[in-house]
Amino acid sequence: MKCNYACQSSTHLVARRQLLGGMTALGLGGAFGSLSALAHPASAAQLAKDQKRVLVIYMSGGLSQLESWDPKPKTDTGGPFRAIPTSVPGLHISELLPQTATLMDKLAVIRSINTRNNDHGVGSYQMTRGRNREPSTDYPHLGAIAAKALEAPSLSLPGHIRIPGGGRGGDSAYLGPRYSSIGVDGKPPQNSARPEAVSERGDQRRNTFRKQVNERSKLKRRSAETDIYTYSYEQAQELMKQREVFDITKEPQNYHDRYGSSGFGQHCLMARRLMENGVTCVQVSHSNYDTHNENFNFHLEQLGEFDQSFSALIGDLSDRGMMESTLVVVMSEFGRTPRINQYYGRDHWGKSWSICLGGGKVHPGAVIGKTSDNGTEVTDREVDHGDLFHTYLSAVGLDSTATFNIDGRELPLANPTGSTIDELLT
């Protein structure tokens, strides 16, 4: 609405020039688009050194906040489990997370989330995109935004990996498939091994010949796009050499013991290996917390698995000095009803629930917000998925109010109606 202010205002002219600038950049720069998202532009070397990462642990189905981050023992809604003290004085979490409790001084909890939604699909979209679903536009996943905005200049591994999974995910929306997640199922990515019919020498020979064909070609013209194309083969060769990164059998036995032999444990171990090797965003999911029946037995079992692997992972990240550069978020599509139903279950609940996060700029040991005594409503510092999304981006040093310029369209990183939870960040 700038034209309502005044045409002579600089906004008007800037907008037009920005647009044209964007178009020129596109015409000349090719497929990368331009990135205006870095809060502090830095040299490539500096970027490599300060490479920031995001790890999303997705508790699929809806983790109960009452059996995890916001226990309400001895109330009508509290269920059978106790709350235990943690390494942060005064902070108690559910006794189902004893090992995590000892690491809470490295993590933080947000207990005042209200997403006004009780639907799986909607909730998952809200939490991973930071927006409500709109029929007319699809928005990119947090991981795609991180992969683009925090992209390491010379990374041969894909920037956005999803475990478990397979193939390329459709989660990058307008950021383009380059930032879509690549699914791996506890194994190296598809097609990353040389086929038996091609010998190692043959593979080298044909690649050398491919380069020679490119050099000799009558087609002399080069563009950003041809460069990206030839570079993708270098990346492929590099990835084939780095297949071991995906091979967790290379980890010593005591690490396997610490992370546990469960699928989730193996996935956490792989996530750590990937992040150590520069992958910008890893999503790991743990299934399934949709406990309409037998909520307590299920949480006892599932969280036991989670607690072991998650605490091993946080321990490793912390020991390796990676916490400062890695944002870890444990999220779900929503929480679970304080009311316990007739099947000893809890149902979908988006009105007052919690997540746990840590690393990056997140204040270690922080607790944001409060719910009422029996957890049925938020009583302090209500936030929603939009605010959380801003907070994630800010926690890895991005300006969450910045925009991407995609084909001349200025697209905000996060929904402009939300805002960062400033007091959570250092």
Next chain:
Amino acid sequence: MTEGNLVKMARWFTPLLLLFLLVLPHQLKADNSLHEQIDHLITREMFGPVATRSTDGEFLRRLYLDLTGSIPPAEVTHRFLADSSPEKRAVLIDQLLGSPEYAQHMARVFDVMLMERRPDKHVSRDEWMQYLKTSFQENKHYNKLAQEILGADGTPENRGPVKFYLDRDGATNLLTREVGRIFFGRDLQCAQCHDHPNIDDYLQSEYYGLFAFLTRSYIFTPEKDKKKTLFAEKAEGEANFKSVFTRVAGSSRPRVPGGEPIADPEVSWDTLYQVKPEKNVRPIPHYSRREQLALKATNGDNTAFNRNIANRLWAHMMGRGLVHPVDLHHADNPATHPELLDVLSASLADLDFDIQAFLAEIALSESYQRSVEMPVSLKEHVLQATQTLPALQESLAQATSEEQAAFETLEPLRAELEATRNTVTELMGPYEKARGAVTTARKNADDAKKKQIDTKRDFQVKQEALLSITQASDKTAETVTKLPDDKPLAEVAKQLMAVQERLTQEVDTLRKSIVDLDVNVKTTQDELDTAQTAMLPLEPTMNKARRTMWAAEKLFDTSFQELSSRRAAISLLERRVANAQALVDYAKQETTLQSSLAAYHELEIQHQNVLASTPTLESRLAQAQLSVVAAEESHASFVSRLNTAQDNYEKQVESVQLVIDAAEQAERAHQAFPNDESLSEASKKLKQRVTKYTAELEAETQRLNEKQTETAVAASQLEKKQSALRDSTSMLQKHQDQLQTLEARKQQTQQQTDSHQLELTRLHQQLTDRFTLQFVVRPLKPLSPEQLSWSMIQATGLWPRERTATETELNTKEPLKPEDLKDPAKVSERADKIEQLTYEKLNKHVATFIKLFGAGAGQPQQDFFATVDQALFFSNSGQLQDWLSPGTGNLLERLKDMNDTDAVAREIYASVLTRTPSVTEVNDIHTYLTETPEDNRVSALKEIVWALLTSTEFRFHY
């Protein structure tokens, strides 16, 4: 081009036309064919390089990819390259446009354009693709196609085209955006909640103008067949909006972008529907807004619609729209060649949207047939750019001030429009309420009237019945009195009596209720009158307010378009300035590089010169060294001679002294014995000896002196030579220092030259990209996922292999009977079936490519990206390995049995890259094959073909 269009264009682009006329006289060649006009309008640019014509191989590959979606088979390449007919390009264009592959390919292209790889929902892929394919087979004109899609309701005769609406779930906002983007080239999404924040052209009212066509439509699921959902429409529903920024609200009449608002026809409330909406009944309105959209958009008069498709078809052929991105048509993003876009869209409309004819014209143009490489010399273009730049900059400054003026004219009109909108909105509440009251009152009155009529009819019927019954009853009663014993008769009389009584009561009730109903009719009629009376003054007020608003809208629109065209002029000038500047910058960089090269050359000469004196200096030094050695030797010999002389002298002195002593002794003895003759004799003799020896000593002394002098001379000689040596040494040292300095400077200059060269290369690439945007150099177009997969299938010869397999399978499963084999119809039907089945099989491979190489569902599909999983797929997947294994009639099978390396190279290059290989390329293949052992020949051939398939040249369409 009609005169009307010219006038319109002239109004729109007056500033530009003036600029053109000032700089370069030209005329529009309206009589010439479209392809000539294209070339004229493209190359008329004031400056800038133009690429040469493509080679035959390039053209063949390009045209095949654009019109059939795949590279040509090797035999076509061989034939076309060998063909010497000058008409062969034009012939090929016609041939391909008429081919079945064209229809297949265009169906795929339009599927991607219209559906953007959204998942299938309500309408099956088969129905949709069949619809598109048939449309292109029949060469259905685009206006017809668009009309069918925009007007589709999903009934059996338009199941295919309704996919556009239904598979987007019929969501009005999504459809508004998508219809705007895909059919009008205007992505109005951000204008949903307010005027577009970055694009001045996109107003919220435009969004709602389009929205108004669609807001009455919704998905209807029939009870009978729930899978065959329909796109139904109601007769009511308005597009009201309110800006979340300014809070100004408005209500929009349906309006095609750039068109006039369309008023709904005045129809009375009971004639809104052909079929009224009821539960499980799809309503059909008398007046369909969606039908209006389909008609108004496609009637040839809507510029936005015409431009959008002309631009999209241009982009299809040329790799990029005149307006790019193709869905962002607005003043700040004008066409690279606005006049050309006008000509193209007008011509397309004149061709009645005949896509084939239009594509043929583009393909015939030189602009289409240009090479991807820039011409080598840019000198004259730089000169032109340098000369033009100041004038351009001046024009830009002027255009900017004109835009400012236009803006100042617009603003009061905008305020006025918003005020009138507010008035309408304020009136809207009471007006709608009163209108609602009238509708309700009318319904009540009508209901009352209907009930009154029905009751009266009932009353009449019953009264008549009563009358006859009464008569019958009376007569029966009479008869009974006459025949009192007839019991059955008495019974009948009794029954009749009862009926009569009941009817009488009913008639009485009805009579009474008629009185009530009459009152009710009167009351409801009164209420209706009251409501209508209340409505009476509101209607004209509202109409007046609306007319005022519409008038304000009109004024605003005119002024707004004026401003838009000014902004377009600025954007164009900015691009021109940037183009000229880029040429100038390039030339500057070239000069920098030249002077850097010259400096290097200068240094090189200096270096050579200095280097040339090295031998002299070195020999001089050697000489000096030799002289010093000689002087040293001579000095040494003098010293030794001096030493000898010294020794002799000293010996002589000793001898003299001894003789003197002896003489003195002898004299003393003689004095003592004066008479001793012998003593006297001895003394005398000794004296004589003294004299002699003294004389000899003198000579010796003199000799010594001489030697001393000589030695001193030799020493000074040596000193001189040594100094000369020192001089020579230091001269050489200085010389070497100089050389070192020069070498360092040379190296520095070399580095500078290298970086200047790099920068120049970068600028050249930029310049190429820049002039590619002007369509004077052909862009490098990445192959779409479909083009890529079908081209790989073509190159590796998978068609014949799969065809043979399919044929064998089919002939085994359902063999043709001997008599069928004699029936040409049956044989051709069988051939078609084999072709169709083969296509379906191959199409499954294509799906894999689309997953890897296609962009996300519902996202624009034109952007190029290359990811590691794609490269891994090409490198390691079993699929490509399998395609490369020798099998019936495929490329590897053909190559395997060729002995002549030249023939192998020619076949590979024709199959994969649609051209003949260069000598070097043939040699490379020869070397590759000779370096691998004979038993690995097939592997080597596979590796070679793989390398060509993964080359840049294959991946990009050039």
